[in-house]
Amino acid sequence: MTDQIKAEKTEASEKVDGVVVGESRPAIPGMDQEGEKLSPDLATDDTIRARRSANAGSDSQVMHSRAERPWSFDVADFSLPTGREEEWRFSPVKQLQRVFEDVASEDREGDPAAEYTLDVPEGWDAGTLADGQEPRDTVLRPADRAAVVGSANAGPARYVRIPENAERREPVTVRIAGRDAERRSNSHLVIEAGANSHTTVVIEHTGSSLHNGNVETLVREGATLTLISLQRWDEDAVHVGQHDAEVGKDASYKHIAVTLGGRIVRLNSNVRYADEGGSAQMFGLYYADSGQHLEHRSFVDHNAPRNTSNVLYKGALQGEGARTVWVGDVLIQKEAEGTDSYEKNQNLVLTDGARADSVPNLEIETGVIEGAGHASTTGQMDDEHLWYLMARGIPEKQARRLVVRGFLNEIVQQIRVPELEESLMEAFEAELALSDN
Amino acid sequence: MSTLEIKDLHVSVILDDENTKPILKGVNLTINSGEIHAIMGPNGSGKSTLASTVAGHPKYQVDSGEILLDGEDVTAMSVDERARAGLFLAMQYPVEIPGVTMSNFLRSAKTAIDGEAPALRTWTKDVKNAMGELKIDPDFVSRNVNEGFSGGEKKRHEILQLELLRPKFAILDETDSGLDIDALQVVSEGVNRAHQGNEMGVMLITHYTRILRYIKPDFVHVFVDGKVADQGGAELADRLEEEGYVNYLKGAAA
Incomplete structure (x- = not known):
């Protein structure tokens, strides 16, 4: 630095x-x-x-x-969470102590705590950024204890730069495979989508680790970037992370978080804008089984005029002690005239004994906007959906199956990578089979 | 030849766990295959309640009376059984179903109604043709059920299902409301095709006489305060066009 x-x-x-x-x-x-x-x-x-x-x-x-x-880059600015803080009050902080520690990744000679694979097309820059080397740390501002220790201990950030005007249908995949549920891994990824580029980047988390992973994304002017973060961890993994993005002028950013695995996953996904005409879509899909705590927080900061945002997180829960949290903040600042924003969270509770918390927060500092809304529903299936399908002759059991799969599929459809969509729907089928849905 | 008989039907709407409110107060109506019956009446007279009750919406409770399809007690059937027995309700407000594509939905419904999956090749062609006739963009099959459809598009999709599922009796619940003149014509042609091709009986619920220029009723029934206040042939609709419902409403109040 x-x-x-x-x-x-x-x-x-x-x-x-x-x-x-x-x-x-x-x-x-x-x-x-x-x-x-x-x-x-x-x-x-x-x-x-x-x-x-x-x-x-x-x-x-x-x-x-x-x-x-x-927010701060200095670990000392964030004391250890106790669970009484607003941003930690839903989280199992006792079980998160090890990812709050200010320690380096527990890599061993020839045996890293987590293994990274980057499939980057020829001609693209992929390398590392030292601490403080731009564009690292220009967008991501650590906003809690987990994020700041991740940032401080990540070492060189892995950096993918999508060239200007690049167009690519196949996704670029970053694989992060944890090797040990007892070993800490810190990670910082920087993804820069060059001006007018069109791409999809997939970050796939598998295996097990005590993972502290930050993702910093720059979507330059006119670029379209879909960033998909898949949490397909083994059942003993712990994952905390902060994903920050800045959306450039007339750029489009779509962030999709899909969380199936892990004992505890807590992701903060944040967006702000560099200029006007930007669009941010933030989607999330989580499926919690007995004993899992899956927490997703989103924050859209409308800090500039005439940008749009749409947030939709959906969750399914089944089994005793299955636990999910969604907290969605939208801030429309005084200067953000012409903003159009909406956020929604829906949770489908498939069995007794599960708990979903859902907190939409909307803060508006100017009345000169196109729209701002929020919605949250948690419960069982919508009877009107069943009624419509059954009125066309579809038996109740099959109608329920269709509605539940549709509920999940609404987010999966946003991925637009057929193999990935298929693989996720298969994983959901296996989950649904557990609760006989 | 099939018959749908409604005999002295009394129905209440379920407001909450404890309260119900009577809406239908003794409806008698018989529809035979190939007949078109227009049910007209002022808002709140119970027309849509009749439609939803026949189709089995759980919000409505039959207090007394009968609904018989070829002598079979319809009220004892579940919603899906009624549809498989040959009843079809074109809904006034079709719901959006996230994540379920039209193609998946149509195929599932057709399979349920016919008791076997349709032959893939002819099915795809049938769907495409029917969509073409109703001026529905072919891309709509890959969209989610009713999601983001305009009011007119939703109505055209109801008629698309009607044509593909080939019911014995169709109940059209204010299918004409919110349609512009072109859409009204396209939708009416669809109903007429299903009626002619299939000897389908039709219960056409409407507030206005406009749709009756395109779909010619054999019988017109005037609904007031939960029962049939008057009935006649197509000429009754013409009279309603001129006079409105005001005379009937006076009668009900007296």
């Missing part, structure tokens, strides 16, 4: 958007609640308290804004 960059980072870690985030910060403003509400009247939970922001105008009632969430 050069001194200059280091200096900038230190500066950044002390104050973010006017809020002190360094060691001296007073009890971290905004850290005790994440559930941003448009009006204090909507606050029904005693953890949600209105406060007057120090940097807001005297007549504006500003609550803990998502924009005030601290």
Whole structure:
């Protein structure tokens, strides 16, 4: 790391958007609640308290804004989570202690904690970026303890640069195969989609590890990038990660997180914009069995005018103790006029004994927008769907099968890589068979 | 030759776990194969309740009376059994089903109705032809059921299913509402094809007489306050066109 960059980072870690985030910060403003509400009247939970922001105008009632969430490259700025913090309150923090530790990957001679395979077409740049070497660390801002220790201990980041104007139908795949559920692996991936390129990148996680993986994505002007992150871990894996992307002018970014495996998976997927005319789609699909904790958090920061975003996360749960969490934040900043945004989470609870938490948060600082909405449903199958299919003669059992598969398929369809779609639907069939669906 | 008989039918809508509200108060109606019956009436008179009850929507509860298809008790059948017995409801508000493609859905429905999978080659051709006649873009087969369809597109897809599934009796629940004149014509032609090709009986529920210019009814029944207040031939529709329902409503209130 050069001194200059280091200096900038230190500066950044002390104050973010006017809020002190360094060691001296007073009890971290905004850290005790994440559930941003448009009006204090909507606050029904005693953890949600209105406060007057120090940097807001005297007549504006500003609550803990998502924009005030601290971020830092300095591990010391994030103490060990206790589970009482808003962003950790749904997570099994005791079981996550080992991925909070400020330690290097437990690689051994000829035996890395996780093995990486990059299938990159000829003529593309694929290499590594040292700590602080741009574009590394220009987009991803570690926003919690897990992300900051991942960032600090990843070593050289793996870097894929898609050339400008490149068009490619077949996906580029990055394989991360964990070798040991007891060994820590830290990883930082940087993906840069050059201007006007059109590609799909798949990150596939398999095997087992205590994995701390950050992904930093730059979608340059006019580019279209689909980034698919597959969590197909063995059942004893633990995975925490932060995926940050910046969407350029007139660029399109689609992030799809599919989580099937792992004992604990907790992914933060964040998006912001470099300019106008960008589009971000964030999809997620998770299937939790007994004993699994699958947590997905998304944050769309409309920090610039005239961009769109659409967030849809869907989950299925089955078995005693199956646990999922979705927290979706959308922030439409004052300058983000003309924003069009929507977010939705749907959970299908297939058996008793499972628990899904779903928290959509929408924060709007300007009224000059095209649209903003959010929705969340958790429960069983929609009776109107069954009614429609049965009214066409399809027997109830088969109608249920169709509706459940359709529920999952709505996200799988977004992948547009036929072999991958097929392989995932097969995996879901195996899951559904367990609960006789 | 088939017959759909509705005898002194009383139906309530289920509002919640404890409350119901009576809607149909003694409906009598008999439809034979090949006949077209228009059911007309003001909003809230129970027309759509009749349609949904015959098809078996769980929100409606039959309090008394009978629905018989060739003498068989329809109310004892499940929703899918009714469809397989030859009843078809073209819905007023078809739902979107995420992730289930039209092609998968149509094939599943056809297989269920016929009791065997359709021969792949002729089936694909039949679907393509039927879509062409209804001016539906061929790409729609790979889209999800009703997802992102406009109101008119949804109605055309209801008629597509009607043509492919070849029921004995079709109940069209305000299929004409929200259609522009071109779409109305295309949809009406589809109904007429199914009617002629298949000796299908039709219960055509509508608020307006507009669709009756394209689908000629043999009988017209006027529904007021949950029962048939008047009936006659096609000329009754002409009279309603001029006078509206106001005379019947006075009668009901008196």
